[in-house]
Amino acid sequence: MKDVVTDFIKKHQLLLPDTTVLVAVSGGPDSMALLHFFKSIQVEWNLRLIALSVDHQLRGEESKEDLEYVEKMCQEWDIEFIGTSVDVMGYKKNEHIGTQIAARKLRYDFFADQMKHLQADYLAFGHHGDDQAETMLMKMVRSADSRFFSGMPVKREFAGGVIIRPLLCVTKKELENYCQINGIVPRIDPSNASVDYTRNFYRIKVLPLLKSKNGNLHKTIQHLSESLEADEDFLQLEAKKMFKEVVQLEGNPITATFKIDDFVSRASALQRRVYHLILKYLYHNDLPKDLSYVHEEQLLSLLAKDKRNVQIDFPRHLKVEKAYNKLIFYFQEAEKKLPNFHEVLNVPGEVLLPNGNKLIARYQHEFTSQNENTYICLQSDIMLPLHIRTRRDGDRMSWKGLNGSKKLKDIFIDAKIPIQDRNSWPIVTDNNGDILWLVGLKKRDPIPNQKSSSYIQLYYE
Template structure:
C-alpha cells in the first residue's frame, strides 16, 4: 500500500507539474498525519529529484504545552530523516485580539506570513502543504453551504504562485484513509490534534457526518471533486481575466479609492457572468477589507437597482458605501465623513511643536550623527531651506528618496503601508521652506535634493501621542 500511494502521488505531481529537479522545497509540517506523510514522501523521492528539503513547523500557542510538544516531535523526526528543521512560535491569541478576527483567520494570516519570510530567506521554489482529497471535498461542501457565489467553488488550488515560487499540494489526489495506511506501513506515529474530533467546527462536522455518507454512494468522491475543482478553477480564472479587462475599460475610478462609476447601458451590454464579477471587482477596489455583513443579498439589491425604472434612486451598503443611480449612470461612493482639521506649523531650530493628541516634534542642532530610527530624522543643515514646517497632506503631494527613480505620491505610500484612510488626512509631514517633503513622520524618510557633508546636523525627534 505504501508503494501504491507513492505511485499515485508521483503521477499526480507529474500531471500537474508540481516539482522540478534540484528545487528547494519548504514543507509545512505540523506533526499531524497529513504533513508527516507528505514530508516522508518527499524524503523518499529526494535523491531522485535532487531536492533540498526544509521543514517549517509552527506553534500557534493555541494548545498550551501540546503544541510545543508537536514542535519537538517534528524536530526529532527531521533529525532522524536528515531534513533541515525551522521551528517558531507565533502569538496567535494576541494577534487575534489586535486584528479583531477569528482564531482560524488569525492563525492562517500569521502562518502564511511566516511561510513568506522563509520563502524569501531561502529563495525557495516551492512550499509544499499536506492538504488531501478529503480536505478538498470538505472545502467544496463548505462553499456550497456558505456561499451563493460560483467563484467560491473552485476549492483548494493544486498549485498557486507564492512569494519566490509556488504553493503545491501533492496529496490532493489521495484520501485520508490512504494516508493513514501509508503511515502505518512506514511505521510513523504522528501527533494527533484532539480538536480534529470536535464536530462543533464546521469542517469537522462535514468530515465526520457528511463525507462518510457521500462515500457510500461514490467511494471515489475525492477524485470526482478534485476534477470538478480543477475545471471550475480554470473557468473562473478565464472569467476573472475577462472581467478585469472590461472593468478597466468601462469603470471610472477616483484617485482616492472612494468612488467608482459606470454607464448602465454599457455595463448591461456585458454578459451576466462578467457583470457579477465586475461588481465584485468594484467592491474589492473600494473596501480595504470586505465587511462581514456584505452578502449575496447586496448583489441582488445591486442588480435590482440596475433594473429599476426609477431615474434617481440609491441604496446603502455596509460601512457607509452608497450606490446611486443618476441619469443612466451608477455611482458607488462612500458617504463623506467629517474631515479632520488640517494644520500647518513652523518648526524652529531649536524648537518644538505640540499636537492635540499629545504628540510632539522637537528639533535641535547636533554636531554628531547618531543614526536614525522610526521616530527620529537627521539631515545636514546646509541641505535644506529653513525654517522647517509641519503640516497635513495637500493635494498632489509627492516625495522622493535614495534609490527611487523620480518621486512617489503620498497616497501610494499610505496604501503600501496599509495606513487606514481615516488617519491619512491628519498625518504629520515635515517639509523645508521650499515645500520639499523631508519626512512622512514615523513612516518614510525623504532625500533632500542637495547633498552636503562636513556640516552640523539638525536632529528631529517625534514622540507619539494617541494618533
C-alpha cells in the same frame, strides 16, 4: 500511493528537479506522510529538503511535544529541520481576531520568512482529497457566489516561490495506511475529534454520507475545483477588460460611473464580476462584513427597472444612484446622528434590521457549532423578552473575566470599527436592559457547560 502522487505532481507540473522544497509538518499523519514521500524521491529529484514546524502553544506541553517529535523524526530521516513557537493567544488578543485566523497568520508569516531566507522554490502542504471535499462543501453552504466555489489551489505563488499540494489526489485513509506501512507513528491532535469546529463537523458527520454514494468523491471534487478555477480565471480576465472599457473612475471624491446600456449589453456573468471589482476599488479591498449577495441583487434589479433617479444604500454610506442612463457609486458623508432602532425579539422569532440583515431567535435542545455570528445562553440566566437595538449614550457591557464593565465606545475602538458603523451596530439586551451580545464582537456569557433542555440560540445573518 507513491505512484499516484508522483503522477499527480507530473500532471500539474508541481515540482522541478534540483530545487529546494520546504515541507510544512505538524506531526500528524498527513504531513508526516508528505515528508516521508519527499524523502523517498529526494535522491531521484535531487531535492534539498527542509521540514518546517510551528508550535502554536495552544495545547501546552502537547504542542511542544509535537514540535519535538517532528525534529526527532527529521534527525532519523536525515532531513533538515527548522522549528518555531508562536504566541497565538497574545496575537489574537492584540489584533481582535479569532484563534484560527491568528494561528494561520503567524504560521504563514513564518513560512514566508523561511521561503525568502532560504530562497526556496516550493512550500509543500499535506492537504489531501478529503480536506478539499470539506473545503468545497463549506463554501457551498456559506456562499451564494460561484466565484468562491473553487477549492484549495494545487499550486499558487507565495513569497518568491510556489505553494504546492501534492496530496490532493489521495484520501485521509490512504495517508493513514501509508504511515502504517512505512512504520510511521504520527501525533494525533485530540481536537480533531470534536464536532464543535465547523470543519470537523463536515469531516465527521457529512463527508462519510457522501462517500457512501461515491467512493471516489475526492477525485470528483478535485476535478470540479480545477474546472471552476480555470473558468473563474478566464472570467476574471474578461471582467477586467470590461471594467476598463465601461467604468469611469474619479479619485476626489472617489466615484465609479458607467452607462447602463453599455453595462447590461455584456454577459451577466461579467456584470456580476465587474460589480465586485467596482466595490473592491471603492472600499480599497476592505469589504464590509455586512455586504452580501442581497446588495448585488438590489443593484441588478435596479438596472432592470425603468425608473429613473433611484437610489439604494450600501454599507459605510456608499450610495448607488441611477440617473437616467448612468449608474453612479459615491460616498455620502455620514450623518452625525442616525435614528434610534429598537425592536422586541420574540423567542422563537426574528427581526429585520435596518442594514437588511436578520436576527433570528430559537429554542435549542442541543449545541450546534458556534461562531461570531451566533450566541447561546441558558433561558434561566436571562429575563425575557429580548430586545434588539442600537447603542445609547452611556452604554456599558461586562463579560466573564472582565473586572467591572466597559464602555461600548471603547469596545468599538479596540475592535477598529469605523465611526460610521457604530451607531447602527445591533445590540441584544434582555428585559432588564443588560447587554447580552454586541453582535459579532462581544458576548456577556460563555457557552454554557451544564446540560439543559432550555437553551436560547441567536443567529445573525
